[in-house]
Amino acid sequence: MFTSNGFTLLLGCQFVGDKVAFALSQGLKVIACVGETLEEREAGSTMDVVAAQTKAIAEKIKDWSNVVLAYEPVWAIGTGKVATPAQAQEVHASLRDWVKINVSPEVSESTRIIYGGSVTAANCKELAAQPDVDGFLVGGASLKPEFIDIINAAAV
Numbered sequence: 001m002f003t004s005n006g007f008t009l010l011l012g013c014q015f016v017g018d019k020v021a022f023a024l025s026q027g028l029k030v031i032a033c034v035g036e037t038l039e040e041r042e043a044g045s046t047m048d049v050v051a052a053q054t055k056a057i058a059e060k061i062k063d064w065s066n067v068v069l070a071y072e073p074v075w076a077i078g079t080g081k082v083a084t085p086a087q088a089q090e091v092h093a094s095l096r097d098w099v100k101i102n103v104s105p106e107v108s109e110s111t112r113i114i115y116g117g118s119v120t121a122a123n124c125k126e127l128a129a130q131p132d133v134d135g136f137l138v139g140g141a142s143l144k145p146e147f148i149d150i151i152n153a154a155a156v
C-alpha cells in the first residue's frame with residue numbers, strides 16, 4: 001500500500017517490497033504501510049493480510065533501522081471510521097510478534113509500529129495508550145489545529 005494525504009494506492013505485495021528496498025538503497029527513510037480492506041477484515045483474514053504484506057518487505061531488506069511500519073486499515077483511511085483501540089492493539093501486537101519470529105527479537109523491539117486511519121484529537125489519546133501503538137500517521141487531521149493534540153498524545 002502506498003498512501004499520502006487523500007491518496008491511497010493498493011499495490012501488490014512484491015512491488016511494495018521492491019519499492020521499500022529501492023528507497024532504502026537510495027538513502028531514504030521509509031514508512032511502509034500495511035493494512036486490510038473491509039472485506040478482508042470481515043472475512044477474518046486481517047492478520048494473514050498484514051503478515052503477507054510485511055513478509056514481502058522482510059524478504060527484500062536486511063536493515064530495518066530506517067523503516068517504520070504503519071498499520072493503516074484501508075477502510076479507515078480518510079473515511080472517518082477509525083480502528084478501535086482494541087483493534088489497533090491486536091494488529092500491532094500481532095505484527096510485532098510476526099517481526100520477532102520472522103526477523104529478530106531486536107528488530108521487533110526497535111521498529112516503531114504506528115497507526116494511521118482517521119486519527120483525530122478525539123480518538124488519539126486512547127489509541128496512543130495502547131502498548132504496541134508507537135505513534136501515528138496522520139492525514140486529514142494534520143491540516144487542522146487539532147494536530148498539536150495528536151502530537152502531544154503520541155509524545156506521552
Ligand SMILES: O=C[C@H](O)COP(=O)(O)O
Pocket residue numbers: 003004005006072076077078079080116117118119137138139140141
Ligand atoms: O496519510 C495518512 C493516512 O493515509 C491517513 O489519512 P487520514 O488520517 O486522513 O485517514
